[in-house]
Amino acid sequence: MELLHLSQKSAFDTVNIPLPSSKSESNRVLIIDALTDGKNQISNLAEARDTQTMIRLLQTNPPVFDVLDAGTTMRFLTAFATVTNQNKVMTGTPRMCERPIGILVDALRSIGGEIHYLNKEGYPPLAIHGLNQQSQKQVKIRGDVSSQYISAMLMIAPALPLGLEIELQGKVGSQTYIEMTLQLMRNFGIHYTWEENIISVPPQTYQASSFTVESDWSGASYWFSLLACADSGQIFLKGLKEDSLQGDAAIVEIMDRLGVKSNYKEDGILLQKKAVSGLEKWDFTHCPDLAQTVAVTCAIIGQNSIFTGLESLRIKETDRIFALQQELSKFNAQLKEIEPDVFQVIPSVTMPNEVKIHTYDDHRMAMAFMPLLTKTKVIIEDPDVVNKSYPSFWKHCQLADISTQES
Ligand SMILES: O=C(O)C1=C[C@@H](OP(=O)(O)O)[C@@H](O)[C@H](O)C1
Numbered sequence: 460m461e462l463l464h465l466s467q468k469s470a471f472d473t474v475n476i477p478l479p480s481s482k483s484e485s486n487r488v489l490i491i492d493a494l495t496d497g498k499n500q501i502s503n504l505a506e507a508r509d510t511q512t513m514i515r516l517l518q519t520n521p522p523v524f525d526v527l528d529a530g531t532t533m534r535f536l537t538a539f540a541t542v543t544n545q546n547k548v549m550t551g552t553p554r555m556c557e558r559p560i561g562i563l564v565d566a567l568r569s570i571g572g573e574i575h576y577l578n579k580e581g582y583p584p585l586a587i588h589g590l591n592q593q594s595q596k597q598v599k600i601r602g603d604v605s606s607q608y609i610s611a612m613l614m615i616a617p618a619l620p621l622g623l624e625i626e627l628q629g630k631v632g633s634q635t636y637i638e639m640t641l642q643l644m645r646n647f648g649i650h651y652t653w654e655e656n657i658i659s660v661p662p663q664t665y666q667a668s669s670f671t672v673e674s675d676w677s678g679a680s681y682w683f684s685l686l687a688c689a690d691s692g693q694i695f696l697k698g699l700k701e702d703s704l705q706g707d708a709a710i711v712e713i714m715d716r717l718g719v720k721s722n723y724k725e726d727g728i729l730l731q732k733k734a735v736s737g738l739e740k741w742d743f744t745h746c747p748d749l750a751q752t753v754a755v756t757c758a759i760i761g762q763n764s765i766f767t768g769l770e771s772l773r774i775k776e777t778d779r780i781f782a783l784q785q786e787l788s789k790f791n792a793q794l795k796e797i798e799p800d801v802f803q804v805i806p807s808v809t810m811p812n813e814v815k816i817h818t819y820d821d822h823r824m825a826m827a828f829m830p831l832l833t834k835t836k837v838i839i840e841d842p843d844v845v846n847k848s849y850p851s852f853w854k855h856c857q858l859a860d861i862s863t864q865e866s
C-alpha cells in the first residue's frame with residue numbers, strides 16, 4: 460500500500476479503541492525473561508514489529524541479529540548477546556546504521572566485552588564476541604544521547620559476576636524509561652539502589668514471576684490528539700491505568716490543557732472535550748515520543764507554544780525535527796527554532812483543501828498527522844510504516860468511523 464486517503468471528519472460519537480500493548484515494556488520483559496532461570500508468565504506482549512522482531516531473534520537465535528528499525532531491540536540485544544557470551548553480528552536498516560551506539564559499546568568494552576565495528580566507528584553493524592571475564596563493575600555512561608544504553612546495561616547487570624555500578628554523567632534524558640526498566644527488574648525480584656547519579660545492581664538471579672504488559676500510552680496519544688482537534692465527540696481508550704510504568708502518561712496533563720479531559724474508569728479512560736486552558740510551554744526531555752503528537756495538535760488547534768527537550772528527536776527513526784518542520788509547513792504551520800534547542804510552534808492560519816503527508820520511515824509521523832483529518836482531506840504516504848509500534852492503527856481509525864481508502 461503506497462497511499463492512504465483519509466476523508467475529512469470533525470465530529471465523533473462515542474469511539475472505543477482497544478489500544479495495543481506497550482513495545483517498551485514488552486521488549487524489556489523479553490530480555491528479562493531470556494535472563495531468568497525458570498518460567499515466567501508473561502501476557503499481552505505487543506503486536507508491534509519491534510517486539511515481534513525481538514521474539515523471533517530470541518527464539519531462533521540466528522548468527523546475525525537483524526533488528527530492522529527497532530532501537531530498543533538493537534540496544535538491548537547488543538548488551539544481551541555480550542553478557543551471554545555469544546558471537547553475533549548486530550545490524551538493521553540503513554537508518555538503524557546511522558543511529559549511534561558508541562556509548563553502549565564503550566560501556567560494554569569497559570567491563571570486558573569484545574565488540575568490533577564492521578563499518579563506521581560508533582554505529583552498527585557490530586560484531587560481538589561475548590565477554591569472557593568481567594574486568595570491573597564501575598561504568599560511566601552519559602545520559603543525554605539515549606536512555607536505551609542505560610536500560611540495556613541495567614538489565615544485564617544482575618547476570619554479571621560483579622554486578623554493575625553505573626554512574627550517569629551529565630543531563631539524563633528519557634529518565635522515565637530508565638525508571639520503567641528498574642521497576643520491571645524489581646517485578647522479577649531484583650534489588651538495586653539509586654543514589655544521586657549512581658545506580659548499583661549487585662549480582663543476583665532474576666526470579667520467575669508474572670507480568671501483564673500494559674496498553675501503550677504513546678499509541679494512546681494520537682487519540683487524545685484526535686479529540687483535541689475535533690469539534691465534538693468522546694473516545695474510550697481501553698486498558699490504560701492511572702498508575703503506569705510509562706512516562707508517556709504525561710499526555711493526560713498536556714491534553715488537559717489542550718481541551719481533553721481524562722476520566723479514569725475500571726478498564727480504561729474516557730476522553731471528553733473541555734475548554735482549552737493553554738499550553739504555553741512544554742519540556743519533552745522525558746517524553747520525547749509525545750513531541751510529534753503535541754506539535755501537530757498545537758498547530759491544528761491554534762495553540763502557540765514553546766517546546767524544549769527535543770534534542771534526541773534528531774537521532775530517532777528519522778530526524779523528527781526536520782520531518783515535522785517540512786510537514787507542518789504543508790498546512791502553513793511552523794516549528795521554528797527561536798534559540799538553540801528552543802522551538803516555537805506557530806499554528807496554521809490557512810488550511811489547504813488537501814494535505815499529503817510524507818512519513819520518512821517513521822511510524823510516529825504517520826500517526827501524529829492523522830488528526831489533521833478533522834480540518835481537511837489527508838493523504839498518508841507509506842501508511843504501513845505504523846507497523847513498527849501500532850499495526851492496527853488504521854483499523855482503529857475505521858472503528859472511529861474514519862473512512863480510509865488505499866491507492
Ligand atoms: O527505552 C525505551 O523503550 C525507549 C526510550 C526512548 O528512547 P531514548 O532513550 O533514545 O530517548 C523512546 O524514544 C523510545 O521510543 C523507547
Ligand SMILES: C=C(OP(=O)(O)O)C(=O)O
Nearest residue numbers: 528529530531748775776
Ligand atoms: C524512538 C522510537 O523507538 P526506537 O528508538 O526503539 O526505535 C519510537 O518508537 O518512537
